[in-house]
Amino acid sequence: MRETTLPVETSLPALRQALSEGTSAVLVAAPGAGKTTRVPLAMLEELWLEGRKIVMLEPRRLAARSAARYMAALLGEPVGQTVGYRVRMDTKVGPRTRIEVVTEGVLTRMLQEDPGLEQIALVIFDEFHERSLQADLGLALCLQTQELLREDLRLLVMSATIEAEPVARLLGGAPVIVSEGRQFPVETFYRRPARAGLRIEDRVEPVVREALRERDGDLLVFLPGMAEIRAVERKLQAMIGEFAGGPAIRICPLHGSLPPEAQDRAISPAIPGERKIVLSTSVAETSLTVEGITVVIDSGLARVSRFSPRTGMSRLETTAVSAASAEQRRGRAGRLQAGTCYRLWSEEEQHRLAPSSSPEIREADLAPLVLELAAWGTPDPAELSWLDAPPVASVQQARELLRMLGALTSEGAITPHGREMAAFGIHPRLSHMLLRVMPLGLGSIACEIAVLLGDRDFTRAAGGPDTDFRHRLEALHGRGPLKADEGARRRLLEEAERLKRECGVKTGADRGIDERPEEVAGLLLAFAYPDRIGRRREGGKYLLSGGRGAAFQEGQPLAREEWIVVADVDDTGTESRIRLAAPVTMAGLLRHFRDVIMEERSVTWDRSAKAVRARVRSKLGALMLDETPMPSPPADEVAAALLEGIREEGAESLPWSRTARQFQERAVFVRRSDPSWPDLSDDALLATLEEWLSPYVVNMKSVADLQRLNLKEALESLLPWIKRRELDELAPTHWSVPSGSRLPIDYTDPDSPVLAVRLQELFGLSETPRIAGGRVPLTLHLLSPAQRPVQVTRDLASFWSHAYFEVRKDLKGRYPKHYWPDNPLEAQATRRAKPRD
Structure with a gap:
């Protein structure tokens, strides 16, 4: 079979020359120019092949199979002889095959198995403008192979619509051959x-x-x-x-x-x-x-x-x-x-x-790429040459997922389990699931789930989208409420059987485990999506083990389930929409996820109870599985939580007695004039609880327990004995007035300590009482016989000279039986209505 001349054929001599004289080239040819089928065949007789193969990477399986069949037909042969193809779960090559059209990561598998590509002379990247993940990865790995192991390995990048210069630079300054013109307008x-x-x-x-x-x-x-x-x-x-x-x-x-x-x-x-x-x-x-x-x-x-x-x-x-x-x-x-x-x-x-x-x-999700790089021995993408480097954030997220699946160490190196995962050639989530469940006798259903998750939906629901993944499994076997595309159903079953053979799973019924059959789908999905195990919250919404929120569309029966595993979800809004899920039981999670369920012991302050709560929590990621009281929590942790609770509640949560508060206020007053004194303000006390209060709260757990605390004693511990003596001298608790009364001093305002005293008890006192070694006058609240303020002053002498006579006139009218002398400085102070004779 021979087609008419195609536009690309005029560019073939220049392409042959470029690949004879060098090891890389870029071919830009318009759609319909014939590059996909003409170029590989044109290279078959080149001397530099030396009997080795040509491998051409196609971005899609359909295109790979079609191109291989078309080239084989041009040679008058069935596919699988000179020209063959390898795609996921479908291979048609033979011992005489010299051109292999591959896709679906097949080139990556070839490189992992043989980094030198010893049997391959030329790798063609067709339709490179599509910039598929596998094409970018394959080119990066081939460039490193070319640099380190195979200087003679030829690389050809072909595209219809692409800026050729960046690709040519990536290939080390490769020549660019352009095929002009379209075949038909x-x-x-x-x-x-x-x-x-x-x-x-x-x-x-x-x-x-x-x-x-x-x-x-x-x-x-x-x-x-x-x-x-x-x-x-x-x-x-x-x-x-x-x-x-x-x-x-x-x-x-x-x-x-x-x-x-x-x-x-x-x-x-x-x-x-x-x-x-x-x-x-x-x-x-x-x-x-x-x-x-x-x-x-x-x-x-x-x-x-x-x-x-x-x-x-x-x-x-x-x-x-x-x-x-x-x-x-x-x-x-x-x-x-x-x-x-x-x-x-x-x-x-x-x-x-x-x-x-x-x-x-x-x-894209870069988990497959990051796993391949780890298996290649280059976990850092920066060590390879890329047309566009993988985004750092996506790489980091992929590493976190792979560490969760046990594929990478904390340093990013591949584990034995990760190497087994990489050998499967499917998404790491699915390969992890297969490896974990095959020992349970569930390999057959796991393969079916893998092909369902790796493909588009083949079903239709009469009443709108059906989010129950179990119905997909039923439809795969011709059962259940969903209508299935029969051709797609048969194809998926064939792919599942091929995957079973590749994984060494015997065809037939699974051996099964103790869970009921309807629970198995959710359990297997949990192995693939350990970060998407969800627990129901109020309103039919779910918290996922990865920390995100998710919700079903209204009317989905699965929204009543307590535990689910989400297989497909978008990330729009604060609550991602669940597109596909299956129920799972807590019993199944506890049995099969023991290695990732963390026991979290917490001793924390419960603000609502105003007490320390010691709990043992079983958690799967962000999900709480169980919570029980902690027996005999460590005393130091309880004390620390109590102190933190006091800090949260504020200084008023402490059991302040009148004497304790006065002691604190006196110390704060003295510190105003002498900063060398310890700071006993509320803020300072809260900031240093561990230093002064810890010894006094042993065996206490709540605000109620604090009532047993002698707070004044605890505060006094902050002052050395000599300072306590000084405190009594500088800031006495009481002051003796001329009447003989010993009255308390109020230090609430450290800038203006107050002595509240009835006016009659100060008769005969000419000057304002002073504290702090005579530096600070007391603020006198002068009271009526009924203990009501009639004057506030810090200058008693001035009061006697001026304001007293107006005050006397008023008090004499209201309290006529009391003693109101004309000369208060010569009068006798009294606690009674009138002084004794």
């Missing part, structure tokens, strides 16, 4: 919807009708996902009758979850007398030649997974395609003849599209 029309808010099927259907009437050939419709494909398919099925007089119309979905035979039907030519409408995700954007397509209808949308290092979770987003992706899609119409492209957006919107899609390495 494509006319482009923009179709902005008549009104905003139209559903995608209502936007697509009139354009399909127009294309069927005005254009020849088959149609390729690009849609963001399977849900949209189903909606458009239903809409178009209802429309087909309008074209009953013409060729029969066949609608063919095309996405990665379809079984190979359904994918082949979609990309193969329509039979005579038939027109084909292919409804595809981005899987048909590159590499594939969908036979017979002359019309492309592009929704301009793609569904991508965005990973959040902040939450450790991913969410699916429907976004506008980049200008580069739109150009790739447009190119599908011009592969075999002149074509037409309808874009369901305006020409103005076209100018606002991002130039290219964000590399997956910036958006």
Whole structure:
């Protein structure tokens, strides 16, 4: 079989020369130029191959299988002879195979098993503009192999839409070969919807009708996902009758979850007398030649997974395609003849599209990459050469997950368990689950769960989304409430059987464990997602073991379960939305997660009880499993918690007696004039509780227990004996007045100590009493016989000379039986109404 000449063939001499004279090259060729199928075959006879193989990395399984079959057909051979392919769980190669088309991390597996790639002469990275994680990782590892082990290893990066210069620099200044021109022209029309808010099927259907009437050939419709494909398919099925007089119309979905035979039907030519409408995700954007397509209808949308290092979770987003992706899609119409492209957006919107899609390495969960690097022996990504280095935050989050799964040591080195995980070639969560449950006799169901989690949903629920993962398992075996796509179901069962064989799991019923069958799914998911075990909170919301909150949409029966494991969740808002989960029991968690359940012993202050509470808590991550009182908690921890409680409650929580408070206030007063004295203010006492109060709270646990405390004695311990004597001299507790009364001094205001005294008891005293060695006059609150203030003064002599006579006049009127002398300085002080004779 031999095709007509393709544009890329004019660039082959320059490419051969570049790879003969050097070890790296970049080929930029427009969509439809034929690079995917022509270039590998053109290199087969190069002398530098020396009998070794060519490996070409494709970003998608469908493209890998299609490219291998097409090249084999060009050679007139079945796939698996000169040209073969290796994709996850599907291999067609033989002893004579010289070109292997690989994907799904197969190249990484080859490198891990043979870092020198001794049997490979050339590695081709096709459609590199897609910037898949595996392509970036594979190129980084190949560059290190080329630098350290294989100077003769050739590397070729091919793309239709990419800035070639950065890639060429990464390859050490590799030459850039450009294949100009498209094989056939494509006319482009923009179709902005008549009104905003139209559903995608209502936007697509009139354009399909127009294309069927005005254009020849088959149609390729690009849609963001399977849900949209189903909606458009239903809409178009209802429309087909309008074209009953013409060729029969066949609608063919095309996405990665379809079984190979359904994918082949979609990309193969329509039979005579038939027109084909292919409804595809981005899987048909590159590499594939969908036979017979002359019309492309592009929704301009793609569904991508965005990973959040902040939450450790991913969410699916429907976004506008980049200008580069739109150009790739447009190119599908011009592969075999002149074509037409309808874009369901305006020409103005076209100018606002991002130039290219964000590399997956910036958006993806990097746990697989970090595990591969650890297995490679280079745990630090900075040691490799990248077009875009992995984000630091995503790498850190991946390391934390891998340490949780036991794949990495605390220093980041790979563990024996981690090396076993890496050998599986699937996501580390799934490989960890398989390794943990196979000894339990649950390897068979674990393989089924692994393929379900690693693929798109193949079911439909009559009443909207069904979040119960157990129903997916039932649907896989043709049971339960969900309707399943039969082709996808058979394909998943076949993948599960292949995975069982690869893992050494015997086909048949699992040996099982003590849990009831309906509990097994949740338990196995818990091994894969130990950070997403959830416990129900009020309002049907859940706290996950990783510390995040999550919630079901209203009406989901699983929202009544106490314990769940979340397999799929987005990270929007404060409460992530749960998309897929299964129930699990506490008994199962306690039995199988003993190694990660932590016992937390805590002695803390309970503010509501105003007491120390000593508890033993069993915790799984952020989740509380059990809490019991701690028998005989350490006395020092109880004392520390009590002191912290006093600090929280404030100084007023201490058992202040009148004498204790006066002692404190007197000491604070003295310190005002002499900073060498200890600070006994409330703030200072709270700050130094451990220094002065600890010996006095032994065997105490609560505010109530503190009532047994002699606080004055504790405070006195802060002053040496000599200071206590000085305190009595400088700040006496009482003052004796002329009447003979010994009255207390109030030191509440350290700037102005107060002596409250009835006016009559001061008769004969000419000067204000002074303390602090005569430096500070007392503030006299002069009281009436009824103990009510009539005057405040710090200058008694002035009071006698001036204010007394006005005060006397008032008091004499109110208290006529009392003694109110004309000359208070010569009068006799008295505690009675009148002095004794």
